[in-house]
Structure formats: structure tokens, C-alpha cells
Amino acid sequence: MAKCTIDGREVEFVAGTNLIEVAAKAGIEIPYFCYHPGLSIVAQCRMCAVEIEKMPKLQTACSTPATEGMVVKTRSDRVRQNQKSVMEFLLINHPLDCPICDKSGECDLQDQSFKYGDPYMRYTEERRTYLDLDMGPVIKKNMNRCIHCTRCIRFGTEVAGIHEMVAVQRGSNTEITTVDGRPLETDYAGNYSDVCPTGSLTLKDFRFRKRAWFLKKTPTVCEGCSRGCNMEIHQDANVIYRCLPRTNMEVNKYWLCDEGRFNYHYVNQEDRIVLPTLQAGESYQPTDWNQAIDQAKAVFNGKKLAILVGTDLTNEEAIQLQTFLPKQFGNAPVFHFGTPGIASTQDDAPADQILKRKSRTSNLNGFEKLGFKGFESLPAGIEAVLVIRGGRAEIPKFAAGVKVVGLGVFHTAENPGFEVVLPGTSFAEKDGTIVNFEGREQKLKRSINPRGQCKQLPEILMMWMNRGMSAGVAS
Amino acid sequence: MIMAQQHEPMYIQYFNDECRPLSFYLEKMNGYAASKKAFGMSQDDIINEVKKSNLRGRGGAGFPTGMKWGFIPKQSAKPKYLVCNADESEPGTFKDRDLMRYTPHLLIEGMLIAAFAVGAHHGYIYIRGEYTREAKLLQIAIDEAYAKGYLGKNVQGSGFDFDLTVHRGAGAYICGEETGLLNSLEGKRGEPRVKPPFPAQAGAFGGPTVVNNVETLTAVPYIINKGGEWFSALGKVEKSGGTRIICVSGHVNKPGLYEINAGSMTVRQIIDLAGGVLGGKKLKAVIPGGSSAPVLTADEIDVIYDIEPLMKVGTMMGSAAMMVVSEDYCMVKLIQRITKFYAHESCGQCTPCREGCKWMEDVLERILHGKGREQDLNLLLDITDNIAGKTLCALGDAAAGPVASFVKKFKPEFEAYIRGEKHG
Numbered sequence: 001m002a003k004c005t006i007d008g009r010e011v012e013f014v015a016g017t018n019l020i021e022v023a024a025k026a027g028i029e030i031p032y033f034c035y036h037p038g039l040s041i042v043a044q045c046r047m048c049a050v051e052i053e054k055m056p057k058l059q060t061a062c063s064t065p066a067t068e069g070m071v072v073k074t075r076s077d078r079v080r081q082n083q084k085s086v087m088e089f090l091l092i093n094h095p096l097d098c099p100i101c102d103k104s105g106e107c108d109l110q111d112q113s114f115k116y117g118d119p120y121m122r123y124t125e126e127r128r129t130y131l132d133l134d135m136g137p138v139i140k141k142n143m144n145r146c147i148h149c150t151r152c153i154r155f156g157t158e159v160a161g162i163h164e165m166v167a168v169q170r171g172s173n174t175e176i177t178t179v180d181g182r183p184l185e186t187d188y189a190g191n192y193s194d195v196c197p198t199g200s201l202t203l204k205d206f207r208f209r210k211r212a213w214f215l216k217k218t219p220t221v222c223e224g225c226s227r228g229c230n231m232e233i234h235q236d237a238n239v240i241y242r243c244l245p246r247t248n249m250e251v252n253k254y255w256l257c258d259e260g261r262f263n264y265h266y267v268n269q270e271d272r273i274v275l276p277t278l279q280a281g282e283s284y285q286p287t288d289w290n291q292a293i294d295q296a297k298a299v300f301n302g303k304k305l306a307i308l309v310g311t312d313l314t315n316e317e318a319i320q321l322q323t324f325l326p327k328q329f330g331n332a333p334v335f336h337f338g339t340p341g342i343a344s345t346q347d348d349a350p351a352d353q354i355l356k357r358k359s360r361t362s363n364l365n366g367f368e369k370l371g372f373k374g375f376e377s378l379p380a381g382i383e384a385v386l387v388i389r390g391g392r393a394e395i396p397k398f399a400a401g402v403k404v405v406g407l408g409v410f411h412t413a414e415n416p417g418f419e420v421v422l423p424g425t426s427f428a429e430k431d432g433t434i435v436n437f438e439g440r441e442q443k444l445k446r447s448i449n450p451r452g453q454c455k456q457l458p459e460i461l462m463m464w465m466n467r468g469m470s471a472g473v474a475s
Numbered sequence: 476m477i478m479a480q481q482h483e484p485m486y487i488q489y490f491n492d493e494c495r496p497l498s499f500y501l502e503k504m505n506g507y508a509a510s511k512k513a514f515g516m517s518q519d520d521i522i523n524e525v526k527k528s529n530l531r532g533r534g535g536a537g538f539p540t541g542m543k544w545g546f547i548p549k550q551s552a553k554p555k556y557l558v559c560n561a562d563e564s565e566p567g568t569f570k571d572r573d574l575m576r577y578t579p580h581l582l583i584e585g586m587l588i589a590a591f592a593v594g595a596h597h598g599y600i601y602i603r604g605e606y607t608r609e610a611k612l613l614q615i616a617i618d619e620a621y622a623k624g625y626l627g628k629n630v631q632g633s634g635f636d637f638d639l640t641v642h643r644g645a646g647a648y649i650c651g652e653e654t655g656l657l658n659s660l661e662g663k664r665g666e667p668r669v670k671p672p673f674p675a676q677a678g679a680f681g682g683p684t685v686v687n688n689v690e691t692l693t694a695v696p697y698i699i700n701k702g703g704e705w706f707s708a709l710g711k712v713e714k715s716g717g718t719r720i721i722c723v724s725g726h727v728n729k730p731g732l733y734e735i736n737a738g739s740m741t742v743r744q745i746i747d748l749a750g751g752v753l754g755g756k757k758l759k760a761v762i763p764g765g766s767s768a769p770v771l772t773a774d775e776i777d778v779i780y781d782i783e784p785l786m787k788v789g790t791m792m793g794s795a796a797m798m799v800v801s802e803d804y805c806m807v808k809l810i811q812r813i814t815k816f817y818a819h820e821s822c823g824q825c826t827p828c829r830e831g832c833k834w835m836e837d838v839l840e841r842i843l844h845g846k847g848r849e850q851d852l853n854l855l856l857d858i859t860d861n862i863a864g865k866t867l868c869a870l871g872d873a874a875a876g877p878v879a880s881f882v883k884k885f886k887p888e889f890e891a892y893i894r895g896e897k898h899g
Contacts, residue, residue, distance in 0.1 A: 041669060
């Protein structure tokens with residue numbers, strides 16, 4: 001392997017790797033703002049400039065690939081002086097509003113200011129200010145905080161495939177904005193906030209809800225579609241505040257779509273049915289677990305039953321059901337369901353040219369591998385249905401008169417008209433394995449405790465079995 | 476337009492309207508003979524002839540033209556391009572305007588030869604947006620050339636195809652920087668690119684590209700007609716061939732274009748050539764190479780006016796735009812105006828230039844308005860240090876160099892403002 005020397009240490013590298021990455025691998029931090037490993041290199045923030053032997057000028061590490069025998073200094077006086085001066089230039093017009101800025105605590109500009117900046121401020125002129133712009137429902141823009149790194153512009157054109165973020169004006173008046181001030185259109189807009197190294201582009205969804213340092217982070221996988229993008233759930237006191245992408249070069253690189261990012265909302269939504277519930281007229285009546293199970297059994301008693309299992313459940317849950325269902329319900333037909341029109345992985349395909357897949361549930365592939373059949377329509381004569389789902393699989397419409405019991409995550413706003421709901425756990429409240437469209441097994445990790453009286457599937461199944469005899473089911 | 480002595484000048488005698496048409500170019504200027512000759516030469520021979528001529532880029536950087544052409548790969552999967560930088564945006568420069576206005580065919584023929592030498596079949600003249608008249612005149616000349624077979628398919632029966640397009644800029648200084656120009660040409664925001672790749676590797680539309688200044692290209696027909704050695708001999712200092720058109724402006728009695736043999740005169744002699752300082756006043760300063768060149772004091776003007784000698788005294792020849800300042804003009808006002816220009820024209824990509832130029836402008840303006848502080852001068856010098864050499868393109872240096880030189884060389888004038896003895 002080729003070698004170069006960074007700060008006196010010999011470092012191996014793969015040809016073509018830039019100095020920021022080569023140094024990072026050796027544990028040497030070269031600070032930067034405009035560089036992003038998933039975006040093109042513009043070398044314009046100038047923060048990553050380093051000294052390279054035999055080159056008279058400082059060179060930007062982001063745009064310089066390491067070469068055999070190259071001797072690099074990242075902490076020389078000249079390099080430090082440049083870092084100090086870039087920090088000064090970036091901060092002369094940056095508002096000192098960290099105390100009320102959402103990025104505070106996880107802000108590149110703030111962190112690097114502490115590490116590389118000078119606490120003394122020489123700037124006495126009036127600071128530059130911009131008018132605000134509404135960029136639509138996802139992103140809140142605060143141009144005064146912007147350091148013109150253009151990562152957002154590059155994310156839009158290079159990843160999201162839409163040229164909606166632009167730079168207008170010139171020089172010190174440069175403004176990063178949208179074309180004609182229009183709202184953002186991409187359904188990947190949340191990433192604009194992720195790539196922003198300051199508090200210029202923040203998520204409206206997360207704004208002012210929680211300081212970053214209070215958040216507990218759980219690495220998990222998005223359940224929004226069959227890709228299974230890697231992400232982190234950020235929660236505090238059992239409340240999810242946001243989900244952020246987690247880098248996985250083979251699945252989602254650095255990105256997450258808005259649908260996946262904001263999918264978590266249903267977990268905390270107020271109308272989620274978190275207590276065992278009986279139907280009473282148009283409204284739902286909470287009850288206790290025993291009564292609910294008894295009532296469910298009563299509903300099924302003597303009826304011809306079919307069982308629908310959501311492909312938003314985990315492999316572990318699927319296997320438990322494979323044991324449980326025949327024991328309890330004999331040969332009642334079992335189908336998996338999730339996305340209308342996507343009855344099997346054959347029907348699944350990319351939904352855009354970025355990340356999204358047509359199957360809007362995460363474990364279609366897993367269920368298929370375990371031998372579950374896809375739901376298309378109820379067999380003739382079915383009088384009752386048990387719907388088991390994680391929270392995202394789309395419930396089919398049943399003919400009037402078909403009695404339905406729900407097990408899992410449901411919302412009153414869905415108005416499913418079920419006889420009984422046995423509240424289960426969402427993807428954020430359990431551990432488990434899901435299999436994405438390409439057969440990659442990935443782990444869901446529990447980040448919060450189940451809400452209300454919601455229970456894990458095995459516990460509900462055990463309660464069902466222990467509650468008297470199995471319901472008599474017409475064959 | 477005044478001719479200097481010595482050799483017959485190359486351009487300036489043609490700077491009138493009668494010289495513009497193709498007919499004049501063919502009859503009186505041996506027009507399109509050089510290209511015909513070039514078509515009979517090998518590409519390497521042409522490039523070698525240009526190397527021998529010691530022709531150096533006339534846009535400001537002074538890079539040897541033959542060497543630049545030599546960087547273009549012989550084989551390329553993508554089309555190669557020749558781009559003429561006619562943006563002429565450096566304040567004080569107005570030579571390319573007259574070259575295009577009066578001798579457009581010299582430029583077209585120069586481009587034809589250059590394109591043949593590097594194997595480009597499409598050329599662009601990226602012309603400053605403000606030059607509406609010149610853009611029209613160039614188009615007329617190009618149409619003439621197409622009509623007579625000097626452009627287009629199979630030029631002059633040589634089998635070589637060459638198309639030429641005039642592309643008007645939209646009024647940004649930064650589009651005179653070659654990679655900013657290429658971005659603008661491609662319809663993008665006029666921002667310099669990260670180098671490498673250099674234009675010779677990946678320039679316009681990703682193809683290998685030569686970018687040459689107008690005056691550089693107009694020298695090419697002469698070099699092919701009369702030989703590289705002839706051209707080189709016109710230059711009176713080492714490594715600098717041909718003549719130079721100098722744009723003299725400011726406080727002289729006869730501002731205008733002067734053509735001299737490269738390196739044949741000192742700054743002082745050129746001021747004399749332009750009729751001396753306006754109104755017989757004393758000289759205070761000279762900005763020798765466009766507003767981005769560090770200033771010379773009246774004591775420093777006995778330097779030969781050419782690339783290397785000026786570099787040795789810490790300034791540059793740039794685009795040969797000499798601005799003369801007389802004794803009663805305020806240097807603080809002057810540098811404030813120059814800095815305002817660079818702050819306005821900074822593209823805004825690089826942190827030091829975007830923030831630093833405006834900061835310098837603000838500090839200078841404050842000084843000018845009697846609100847200067849003692850530490851401001853050191854602050855200004857610090858800012859120039861933090862900009863110079865730390866940006867993608869040379870605009871940062873262009874802004875920093877003058878400020879540093881003004882503050883260092885005319886410190887008492889700044890101090891007078893700071894002490895409140897003078898007001899803007």
C-alpha cells in the first residue's frame with residue numbers, strides 16, 4: 001500500500017483518497033466545512049488547508065489526493081494561523097445566537113470555533129443580515145447564520161437531483177436561497193439540514209423542541225420502505241424527537257428521505273390506541289387486557305377466519321406467529337400485507353432514482369423468505385379477520401359485515417372499525433431483524449419503552465393462549 | 476493611440492475604422508496568409524514556433540503561450556476547445572477592446588491558427604458584456620470570414636474545420652478568470668473552479684481547452700508569418716517577446732494606448748510618452764498593471780516596464796494597464812474605491828475573499844469617514860495576509876496586494892485620517 005507522512009507519522013492510503021480521509025483514518029483531524037464525503041469537492045471554505053512539503057502555498061486537503069511519499073503538516077504554525085483566520089472570517093458576520101440556535105451542541109461551526117478559533121473578536125463593523133425566506137414545511141432557513149459552504153446546493157443537484165437551492169448575488173452579499181424563493185420540492189429536504197454545518201437550515205419538525213445534548217441516540221433501521229435505510233432515533237424521556245440518517249455506504253450512503261425521517265410521528269401520535277380497546281358505536285372504549293382478549297375470542301367464535309400479517313413486523317415476530325397461528329386457529333388462511341399492489345417482492349421496485357422503494361413496508365422480503373403468501377383478496381366466505389401489524393402496513397378494506405380484530409399499532413384516525421384492538425409495539429419500541437429488498441438482514445433496535453399498555457407480540461400471544469381454551473373456529 | 480518609436484508596431488497603426496473590413500485585412504495586412512502557411516505545418520512545428528517567439532499571455536498572468544498550447548493532449552475523447560478571453564475586466568485595461576474593434580480578423584486568424592495547433596474545432600470568444608459594439612463588430616467580421624471560407628468547414632481547402640462563436644458575458648469581473656469564464660460559458664454561475672484539473676485537461680464542457688487573451692491571439696499570425704525569432708527579437712528583455720500595448724490612464728496629459736517593444740522602456744519613460752503628469756504636477760504613485768497590481772511610489776518608477784522586472788520590485792505588469800496618480804490625489808480614497816470594486820466582484824466562494832474583501836472595504840470606509848483607529852492599519856495588513864495566497868483563484872490576491880502596498884507605502888496619509896487631520 002502507498003504511504004505518506006502526516007504530522008510525522010507514516011500513514012497508508014488507497015490511491016485517490018484525499019488528505020482529509022487519509023488523515024482521519026490515522027486519527028488526525030483536519031477541520032473542514034464545505035467538504036462532505038457524499039458531495040463534489042469545491043475547496044472553498046479553505047478551512048482544511050494544510051502544508052505540503054515542496055509546495056509554496058497551503059493546499060486544501062479536501063481537493064488534494066495523497067500521493068506516495070507526500071509529507072503533510074496539519075498543525076504547523078502556518079496551518080494553525082490559516083485555521084484561525086478562516087474561523088475569524090466565518091464568524092465576523094455570524095450571529096452570536098448559539099443560545100437560541102437549534103444547531104447548538106452539534107454545530108460544526110461552534111465546535112471548530114472552540115477548537116481552532118481565537119476567542120478575541122476584532123470585527124467592529126455592522127454585521128451582514130438577510131431577510132428571511134419561507135422554504136416550505138420541512139426546512140427553516142436562517143441565512144444570517146450561513147457560512148456559504150454550498151453543501152445544500154450540491155446536495156440538491158448531485159443527490160436529490162433537483163436544482164432548487166442556489167446562490168444568488170455575489171461576494172459578501174451572496175445569498176443561499178431557492179430558485180425564485182419557491183418552497184423546496186424534493187422529498188429529501190431533511191438532508192439539507194443534515195448537511196448544513198451551521199444553524200442555517202434546521203428542521204421545522206425538530207426546531208425548539210429539544211436541545212441536542214439531551215438526546216439519547218439509538219442506531220436502528222428505517223421501516224419506511226423495503227430499502228431499510230440506516231438511521232438513528234433520537235429520544236429523551238421516552239419521546240422521539242427526530243430520526244437522522246446513519247451512514248451505510250451500501251444501503252443509503254448518508255441520506256434519508258423525508259417520509260422515512262418523519263415516519264416516527266405515529267409512535268407518539270395522540271390518537272394511537274395504546275390501551276386494549278373495544279368498539280362501542282363510533283368511538284373506542286378502553287378496557288383491560290383480559291376483557292379485550294375474551295372479546296376478541298368471542299368475535300372469532302364459530303366464524304370462518306383469515307389472518308393478515310403486516311410486512312412491517314420483524315422476522316422474529318413472523319416466526320413466533322408461524323408457531324402460534326396454526327395452534328390457535330387451525331388452518332385459517334394467513335397472508336402478509338403491506339402496500340396495496342405489492343403482493344410480492346416481484347412487484348417491488350425503485351420508487352425514485354434515489355432511495356425510495358415501492359414497498360412501503362420494511363420486511364416484505366423477510367416474510368416472503370419465511371413462506372408467507374401475499375394478500376390479494378379475502379377468500380370467499382371469510383367472516384372474521386385478525387389483522388396483525390407493526391404500524392405502517394396499509395390495512396385493506398374489508399366487505400361490510402366482516403368482523404375485524406386488530407393486534408399491533410393502530411390509530412383512531414384510521415377509523416378501522418375494528419371490534420377489538422390489542423395494542424402492540426412499533427418499530428421504535430422493539431428489537432428485531434428485518435430483511436431489505438436485496439436480502440440484507442438488518443437490526444431494529446428498541447429506543448423507547450412501549451407507550452401505555454402496549455405489549456410486545458410474544459407477550460400478547462402468551463396471554464391469548466393462557467386465557468382459556470382456544471376459540472372455536474369454523475373449519 | 477500614439478505610436479512609440481523603434482520598430483514598426485504590430486497593431487496600433489491599424490486602430491482606425493478603415494482597417495476593420497476583411498478586404499483591408501487581406502490587402503494591407505497580408506490577411507489569412509499565416510493561417511494558410513500554418514495549415515502546411517505540423518501542429519508541433521506551430522507550437523514550437525510560438526514557444527520560440529517568447530509570446531507570453533497578455534491577460535495578466537504572463538504565462539508562456541507555446542507552453543500552454545503544449546499542455547493540450549494530442550488525443551482526447553472529448554472535443555477540444557479554444558476560448559478567447561475577451562472579458563477585459565481588469566480596471567484600467569482597454570487594449571483588447573480596440574483590438575477587437577479595429578482588427579477583428581487578426582484575432583479570428585490567430586484563433587484559427589491556435590485551434591489548428593491544438594486540434595480544436597470550436598472556438599469561443601467570451602466577450603465582456605459591456606462591449607456590445609465590439610461583440611457586433613466581431614460578429615460581422617466572423618460572418619465575413621465564414622462567407623469567404625476562412626471559417627467553417629474545410630477552411631481554405633485545408634481539410635480543417637473551425638467554427639467560431641461570440642459569447643457575451645453578463646458583467647462580472649470574475650468571469651475574466653479563466654475557469655470562472657468557462658463556468659459562465661457553460662451557463663453556470665461565474666465561479667472559478669478547483670484546479671486541478673486545469674483547463675488543458677478538462678476545461679469547457681469537460682474537454683481540453685486553451686484559454687488565451689485577445690492580444691495574445693492577435694500576435695499569432697505575426698509569429699507564423701515572420702517567425703518566432705523575429706517576434707522574440709521585438710522584446711528587449713529576456714523571456715518576453717513582441718510588443719506590448721499599454722493602457723495608460725489617470726493623471727497624464729495624453730491617456731490612451733501606447734505600443735512599445737516589450738521591455739524597451741521604464742515606467743517613467745512611458746509616463747513621459749503619455750505627455751507627463753497631468754497639469755505638470757508632481758507624480759505621486761503608479762499602479763503599473765491594472766488595479767490589482769501593488770502600487771509603486773514616485774521613487775520606484777525607473778524600473779523596466781515588463782513582466783520580470785516589475786515582479787522583482789514586488790508588483791506586476793498584469794494586463795499592462797498603467798494608472799498614474801498625481802501629487803494631489805488622496806491614496807486612501809483611491810484604495811477604498813479599488814477595494815470596494817474587489818469586494819463587489821468577489822464571487823463569494825472562498826471564505827477569506829468573500830469576508831475579507833468586504834471587511835477591508837468597511838475598515839477603509841470608516842477611516843475615510845474619520846472613524847479610523849490606530850490599530851486599523853495593522854488590522855488591514857493582517858487581513859491582507861489572511862487573504863493572499865489562501866483562495867482558489869487570484870481575486871483574493873488581487874484585492875489584498877494593493878491594500879497591503881498602499882498601507883505600507885502611504886502610511887502617513889492613512890494616519891492623517893486616523894488622527895482626524897483629514898476627512899473624506
